[in-house]
Amino acid sequence: MDTIRGNNDMNNNIYNDDEEDTIFALSSGGGGASSSLGGGATAVAVIRMSGPCAFDALRELLSPHPLSGDGDYEDESNEGTEVIPKLPKARMASLRTLYDPIIGNDSPARVADGSDDINDLGSWSRRNRLRRRRDPLDSALVLTFPGPNSFTGQDIVELHCHGSRGVVKGVLDALSSLDMRKITTTAAVPATAASGTKARRMRLRPADPGEFTQRAYANGKLGLVEVEALSDLIVADTSKQRKQALQQFDGRLSRLYQGWRSELVKGLAHAEAVIDFGDDETLSFDDDDEVDSGDDVIAVADDGGMTVWGTIRPRITALREAMDRHLADASRGELLRDGLRIAIVGRPNAGKSSLLNLLAGRDAAIVSSTPGTTRDVVEVILDLGGVRCTLLDTAGVREETDGGARVAARDAHIIVGVVDASDCVRGFDAVKELIDTATSEINEDDDDTLTVAKNVLYVMNKIDLVEDSGHLSRMPPSFGISCATSEGVESFLCSLTEKALSMVSNDDDDGSDPTRSAILSVEGTEGAVITRARHRRHVEAASEALARFEHLSDQGYMALDLAAEELRLAASELGRVTGAIDVENILDVLFADFCIGK
Known part of the structure; x- marks a missing residue:
């Protein structure tokens, strides 16, 4: 059953100019021979929208009559009210007819002065507006994904329509025509709340390359490594490339680096404690003095109250060895990705x-x-x-x-x-x-x-x-x-x-070396390998910083500040791999590698 919205007075409109644009694009193949539409025609094409006005735009496409935001579509049985098409249930496909919101020259909706603006219909009566019907665009499967539980963290609409050039171009043109179309709130509003209702204009535009993924990253839905993995997965040519990209997209590499970084931050905290309280303090880790590096652990000797360097040093050595072994396998992951x-x-x-x-x-x-x-x-x-x-x-x-x-x-x-x-x-x-x-x-x-x-x-x-x-x-x-x-x-x-x-492939590692297995992995990161030169450079820098830390830690309290700085540098380098540390300079390059609609 359709939702009924009150006939609101729109004389005092309030427009939100700071609202983020709603973007749309063809996210699959299809659209005929035009490269801007994704290449050759296919049986099904997927058009995606993401943003605050995605559901409003969908309502316009689902309505056989104009929805101007002025209450100009009346229900015969509900005088003075406007019928709004009901959206499909979240994450459930629904077969719907899409209608063209663009008014053609031969349409009775065209007003005397030649204007096509649905919001400026001149002297047309409300009953004439009711009789106007839009032309159908296509029959499509429609899915809605309300934010924040969506790929981008925003409201998302997917239109699974026929993949011909005419259909795809028609739907994309229809969405473009909705830009700056006036709307009221999409929630049902009581008829008594006619005055002072906020209004806005839809802001729709075609998406830039990789912009859907960029919004997912900005909203915390994907980490930087997962974004790179998604790019690799989209262009994977072989089964092994696909498997490697899926492992990385699953977060294995991120969890590995986050686990290592957590150990470094823990060691850095103890180093800062010595700097603050002096070298006469005896500090140790928690009761379980062991390096958590996966299913196995590396025990750290406990002499009942080791100084902070004595406790940190075995952990840092284990992590550096883990990084060095990880780097030794770096070429394999990069070769598989690049071919x-x-x-x-x-x-x-x-x-x-x-x-x-x-x-x-x-x-x-x-x-x-x-x-x-x-x-x-x-x-x-x-x-x-x-x-x-x-x-x-x-x-x-x-x-x-x-x-x-x-x-x-x-x-x-x-x-x-x-x-x-x-x-x-x-x-x-x-x-x-x-x-x-x-x-x-x-x-x-x-x-x-x-x-x-x-x-x-x-x-x-x-x-x-x-x-x-x-x-x-x-x-x-x-x-x-x-x-x-x-x-x-x-x-x-x-x-x-x-x-x-x-x-x-790493045929040399048969699992017989328990120390290597322990220090090389964090729980849930089996098979994580370096796939990009960017990862390798940051891990190399982190390993070099830890090597300098080990050298400085031998010099006692006088070099404590310098040693702590090396730990901080190593943690920062690992954070740059996952995006925990500012990586703004590489984001534009990364997202530009995506095609439009991803």
């Missing part, structure tokens, strides 16, 4: 492009019997065991070192050297020379590129054309394949997949 680069190199006409096409399952590169057909680097994206890999088909390595092939090999995580089985000696020599040149150009301090010499797989192609294969046994270990017959390709692909998986 691996696999360069296919070799002499001209060795079969590099044929191998690329075979692995890709399509003709991604031109194949010709003429040497030197490939001039530019051809890239193909593959999913190898859940790892996103970019295969790079390079131009043939000639006697004069080819610049493109050298750069691709230098920046690759894995190199596949393709050798013609009928000319394997020259082929192996050319690939080795290229790898040596590429390796010499790698900066030893560059953490983004691994040592390529350790990640080389040799492939001898065209083995089906070799009659005498005796000389092949004297060549370096390699895979014999034939791109023409697919012989040996499956075995090579399995080895390539294993190599990729080994670079993004």
Whole structure:
């Protein structure tokens, strides 16, 4: 049943100019070919609204008659009252018809002076207004999420409509037309409360990229790490990328850093106590003197009243070791998120492009019997065991070192050297020379590129054309394949997949080291890994600060202030990862990476 609102006197309107805008956007694919509408048409498109006027805008879309805020829509059986469409129950989908609030030229609602303003209908009688009906836009599933229990912490409306360009554009245009439309309070108002009722104008605008997520962050619904995880989840190409992003979105990494920061703050409090009360005081932690680092704990010796440094030092050492081990695995999480680069190199006409096409399952590169057909680097994206890999088909390595092939090999995580089985000696020599040149150009301090010499797989192609294969046994270990017959390709692909998986998984940690397990995790943070260079830089800075603390703590009371400052610095660095410390300078860059509607 529709809600009945009293016919209010709007002569003394009060407008809230400080109210936050209500934003809307297409949050899914759909909308036809226009890139501004999200790409190709889909069966269903999701349009999202968030803000204080979201429910008011929805009421306008659900009403078959104009709702002007002046009580101009009368119910036949309730003279002097206005019928307001009833909203769906919170978090329950309801099939509704959406109506276009825009008055067209052929509509009887158009007034004599040509104005389309529903709030300025001139001399039209109230009965004529009642007879006006809006054009339907679409039948859609409508969901409402009242704040603060919503994604953004604000009132949210989702419209699941048909995904054609005409429908999506019509709904978005309808929402745009509601900007500055006058409304009264959305709550039911007694008919006797006609005078002095506050009014406002809806402020609706298209959302900026990432603005929904930005509001969720601003309202405490998401932490900074969770925002980054959501970005990773949206663009995840493989199952492992999805799982890693979900683990981070679940808050595992945030809980880990918050747990570490809590330990540092506790130690800092004890250091401040010594500064305030003097070194003659004997201070210790609570009765359970142990480092809470997960399901296991690291016991701290209790001599019945240790000085504050004696109590803090084991905790700080344990945390620093935890950070160092966490950093040792940093490259794995970053590689999984960003993907691996696999360069296919070799002499001209060795079969590099044929191998690329075979692995890709399509003709991604031109194949010709003429040497030197490939001039530019051809890239193909593959999913190898859940790892996103970019295969790079390079131009043939000639006697004069080819610049493109050298750069691709230098920046690759894995190199596949393709050798013609009928000319394997020259082929192996050319690939080795290229790898040596590429390796010499790698900066030893560059953490983004691994040592390529350790990640080389040799492939001898065209083995089906070799009659005498005796000389092949004297060549370096390699895979014999034939791109023409697919012989040996499956075995090579399995080895390539294993190599990729080994670079993004921690096979060295079998759980047999209880100390490592204890200091590396806080309860509920299993599998938390660094996925971004930003995380790594802050954790490195925190670890370095703790190392300086350990050095200063050996110097006794005279260095107490300096040591406490290092604890404070380490806690601050961890806070910057999670957003607990001001990170305003990176927020604009982060949210700009989101697409509109997220």
